[in-house]
Amino acid sequence: MTATTLDAPNARELARFHQRLLGWPTRRDEPDWVELAPPDGGAGLSFQTEPLFTPPRWPSTGSEQQMMTHPDIGVSDLASAVGHALALGATLAEFQPRADVRVLCDPVGHPFCLFVRTDEYA
Structure with a gap:
């Protein structure tokens, strides 16, 4: 596996949050796609813009996005x-x-x- 991808209304904004949280450098930065690379070279974290993004619900319920x-x-x-x-x-x-x-x-x-x-x- 090379990465886990999170959808967001704006890939760059969410990637900035996670970049500051983790301290990982950006490997790729496009308007609707951003990749963060871990310093140890393991699997990264990617973000893609999804205009129809619905936030998940925690804890899960049967009637909302899980x-x-x-x-x-x-x-x-x-x-x-x-x-x-x-x-x-x-x-x-x-x-x-x-x-x-x-x-x-x-x-x-x-x-x-x-x-x-x-x-x-x-």
Whole structure:
């Protein structure tokens, strides 16, 4: 796998949020397509403009767009990482299923999880 792609009303705007969140450089930047490359050379994160984008609902319900995938991001300090994400424009999800993980949503509503990397998640 080379990348996971997230749809958005504006690919560049969402890519800027995730670029600042992750600190990854931009590999490709076109008006409706942006690719971020991880420093270690693994699978990247891409963004494409989708004019009919509907934000996913977390937690899922039967009557709204369901979350189909979400990034899990390992961090060294959960409180600092949550503060950083919130300062960039993320929102804290109302429902938090675990005490050691924080579910947030990016500016267009894609959920993502922050957690402290431990042996359990290695």
